[in-house]
Amino acid sequence: MNKALCLLISLLFLNNFLQAQISPPGLGDANTAFWSAFGVKRNLDSLGNKQTLSYVAIGRKSSPDNENLFSKQAIVVLNHEVYHSFDPHQQYGYAISYRRQPKYESEAPYEKEGTEQEFRLYGRYAYTFNFGEKWKFKNTIRQEFRKFFDADFHDVDEDFQLRTRLKSQVTYHLSQKNNQKLALSVEELFSASYLNEPTAKWTSFGYREMRIAAYYIFNIPNSPFTVDIGYMDDLIRDSKSIHKGGVHYFAADLVWNLPYNK
Template sequence: MMCSIKKILATLFLIGFIGNTLKAQISPPGLGDANTALWTAFGVKRQLDSLGKKQALSYIAIGRKSSPDNDNLLSKQAILVINHEVYHSFAPHQQYSYALSYRRQPQYESSAPYEKESTEQEFRIYGRYAYTFDLGKKWKLKNTVRQEFRKFFAADFSKVEEDFQLRTRIKSQLTYNLSPTNNQKLALSAEALFSMSHLNDPDPQWTSFGYREMRIAAYYMFTIPHSPFTVDVGYMNDLIRDSRSIHHGGVHYLAADIIWNIPYHKN
């Protein structure tokens, strides 16, 4: 599995160096400790004004993952996500967005046979600020800061061990325009996540604010010819601090999403 993933990364990297708006892929969320994972999403992106400065992206997505003792990325249901985000490019190179999200995530036992023991719900709100640098005709560098508030519940809305969390995410993404044919692009990104949590158990308390994980990703993006759909396919490596998976190179994700782009229509 590791050899296959390395070949995929090498191929994507070489394509970028062989071969105008920035298309945002629907990046995978963290799915916890595992060896491999699969993330698939379907989104609808709408232009909200005639100038193309305001957009809304709504999507539904599912994730699956392996058990800690195998590499079968379809082994277990990992997450269901419903997300809605509004973007506003308010100045040259600058953009902000805000979003609401609902996530439903099964929890599994930490020892074999890793059976499901509960289901956790999450309600999330977040805001994001991004600044994009044009690095010549084909390169763009987008730096993003994202602040999240995450509230957790059990399936019956009772309390769980983690009450809520404040999380800060800092991301840099380098995009290369491969070809104007089908609007092909290659994106390489790195994102660091820092957080602090308020716990319900064993006693109400705050954890310290600190670094939790790093996510490194490579994506190939293109438009389906003669259609309103864009497709993003890629790989992500999630390096979770103090996890079992970090000793084996992190959690390895394969990801794909399709986005239906709807142009602005005046009412």
């Protein structure tokens, strides 16, 4: 009886890991980039329908004249999100995020010229289709409000931005052993910004970039941890990198899942 109960809890535990993938943010124009996050995921109820995911992450990127993905510090992120699966196929979430990002000169030797801070609020809604026991197709719409400051909390050229993200992801369950999965996704981003400089005005709302990603997801045996290892190609409209096939990201995330505790 105890073994059966432990097995049931483990299966529920592993199922939650499917949602734990932490996708890289955009790090601007570059050749290559690296993203790594450590997250803590907590069940807020005994069924696992309500959860939180908090994570800290760093990103690094290459200079425009090399391929070294660890060349320059790119971003530090603190993020906290709440999820609610209110239906077997439907889920919503909301989050708050802080991001600190160095800015570099556009000409060699590409020295650091400042720091930009961002505070972000967003909400998302997702609907998942199940095809048999192995395939899942998830569509997500995410609406963001992004507010920007310099290192001293003064206004910058771009005051704030409204951004809409549309993402489709296919997940295939590779094996029961270590709960291995493969996730493929495509995300399109549209935005409009309010500018302080050179004159106060709105930019037009339009398509900005596309992110294509592939992730291998597995559970570390006999532990509450899951690992995501992935690749993302960020195709930024009107950027230099788009002529080289986009910005090529390599990512590795570790998530610690905490069960429900009254």
